[in-house]
Amino acid sequence: MFTTELIQQLPKSDLHLHLDGSLRLDSLIEMAKSSKVDLPSYTEEGLREEVFKESYRDLGEYLHGFMYTCSVLRSLENLERVSYELAKDNQQEGVFYIEVRFAPQLLIDLKGVTMEGSLTAVNRGLERATKEFNQQKSVVSGEMPPFNYGIIVCAMRMFSSAFSPYYTKFFSLHHYSDSIDVIKMGAVELARAAIKIRDEKGIPIVGFDLAGQEDGYPAEDFKKAYALVHKNFMHKTVHAGEAYGAESIFQAITELYADRIGHCYYLFDTDKITDTHIVDKEKYVSDLASYIAEKRITVELCLTSNMQTNPAIKKISDHSFKEMLKQNVSITICTDNRLVSNTTVTKEIELAVNNFTITPKILRNLIVYGFKRSFYPGNYRDKRIYTRKILNYYDKIARKHQIDIE
Numbered sequence: 001m002f003t004t005e006l007i008q009q010l011p012k013s014d015l016h017l018h019l020d021g022s023l024r025l026d027s028l029i030e031m032a033k034s035s036k037v038d039l040p041s042y043t044e045e046g047l048r049e050e051v052f053k054e055s056y057r058d059l060g061e062y063l064h065g066f067m068y069t070c071s072v073l074r075s076l077e078n079l080e081r082v083s084y085e086l087a088k089d090n091q092q093e094g095v096f097y098i099e100v101r102f103a104p105q106l107l108i109d110l111k112g113v114t115m116e117g118s119l120t121a122v123n124r125g126l127e128r129a130t131k132e133f134n135q136q137k138s139v140v141s142g143e144m145p146p147f148n149y150g151i152i153v154c155a156m157r158m159f160s161s162a163f164s165p166y167y168t169k170f171f172s173l174h175h176y177s178d179s180i181d182v183i184k185m186g187a188v189e190l191a192r193a194a195i196k197i198r199d200e201k202g203i204p205i206v207g208f209d210l211a212g213q214e215d216g217y218p219a220e221d222f223k224k225a226y227a228l229v230h231k232n233f234m235h236k237t238v239h240a241g242e243a244y245g246a247e248s249i250f251q252a253i254t255e256l257y258a259d260r261i262g263h264c265y266y267l268f269d270t271d272k273i274t275d276t277h278i279v280d281k282e283k284y285v286s287d288l289a290s291y292i293a294e295k296r297i298t299v300e301l302c303l304t305s306n307m308q309t310n311p312a313i314k315k316i317s318d319h320s321f322k323e324m325l326k327q328n329v330s331i332t333i334c335t336d337n338r339l340v341s342n343t344t345v346t347k348e349i350e351l352a353v354n355n356f357t358i359t360p361k362i363l364r365n366l367i368v369y370g371f372k373r374s375f376y377p378g379n380y381r382d383k384r385i386y387t388r389k390i391l392n393y394y395d396k397i398a399r400k401h402q403i404d405i406e
């Protein structure tokens with residue numbers, strides 16, 4: 001029923017999309033050569049074999065490739081280029097709205113790339129691709145909705161001085177502090193920067209995220225950074241439930257005010273609960289799932305990425321997506337990393353419809369949540385108008401393919 005052609009044509013979004021994990025492979029090779037970054041191979045096949053694989057041993061191997069992508073991205077020119085290309089690649093497959101996330105502190109090189117410089121360069125690339133798309137006759141005439149985007153900055157749950165030149169310096173300047181205090185300070189500094197750069201430079205920094213190793217770094221350590229962005233009307237998302245269980249998701253919502261949760265994979269896993277105060281674990285996860293569903297806290301679902309980083313998931317039909325659907329949780333389908341996971345939004349939707357019970361109505365909801373629960377850069381009224389345009393276009397495409405959405 002859902003052909004690739006239909007899925008490509010339907011208007012889609014991607015709300016969980018890491019810039020540094022979503023480069024074009026040929027561009028990475030070209031930029032590595034011109035920026036004198038060493039790669040284990042300079043052919044696409046070689047890199048697919050060595051670094052960006054179909055499947056990975058564990059999260060560590062999955063993250064290995066970021067070392068190379070971050071090295072080439074410590075350049076304003078390359079940052080603008082990959083941002084432009086990322087928007088273009090999304091437009092090519094019918095994605096109309098993206099929220100691109102990255103950790104500026106990983107890319108600051110203490111030479112040409114500053115916090116503000118990195119955000120400006122990314123915005124410039126995204127803006128250029130957006131203008132090109134929106135100048136098309138079909139968009140100007142209103143026949144097709146316009147493309148739009150926002151930027152999310154990621155604080156790191158864990159970093160060491162080896163992560164980037166910025167972090168090296170940050171650690172050396174706080175020589176007498178415990179590493180966890182330095183990490184917390186890093187997140188607060190990023191929160192202040194994001195608010196100021198958004199307000200003074202007009203860059204659409206729409207959200208704040210917490211990424212990186214979850215295990216050993218609880219959400220509550222980042223309360224101060226999240227309270228700052230919360231008070232300044234910036235949206236919040238948190239990577240949670242990727243390594244930890246339900247309590248970590250609960251913390252993200254109650255302590256960090258998360259509007260959305262990245263992954264949320266272990267939401268229903270009672271074995272992952274370590275808090276000894278929680279006696280009835282079944283009731284706890286059921287109450288939490290109900291709370292998330294009722295508050296419309298949206299799960300950014302990344303199927304391929306979860307399969308690749310989590311060897312515990314033997315087959316895709318075992319994924320907790322099935323249970324989330326059953327509990328009526330608000331879910332949006334995302335890629336996580338187009339290069340590292342070797343995927344696209346179309347592929348992720350195909351995975352969903354081919355392995356789970358998805359009716360036309362459920363598919364429409366999944367796609368619509370990507371717009372309704374987006375951190376749209378503009379006021380709520382504008383967001384409603386934009387979402388309405390997307391919905392009308394969706395229904396037009398569905399009718400063309402004789403899909404009955406009722």
Ligand SMILES: [Zn+2]
Nearest residue numbers: 018239262336
């Ligand atoms: Zn992610």
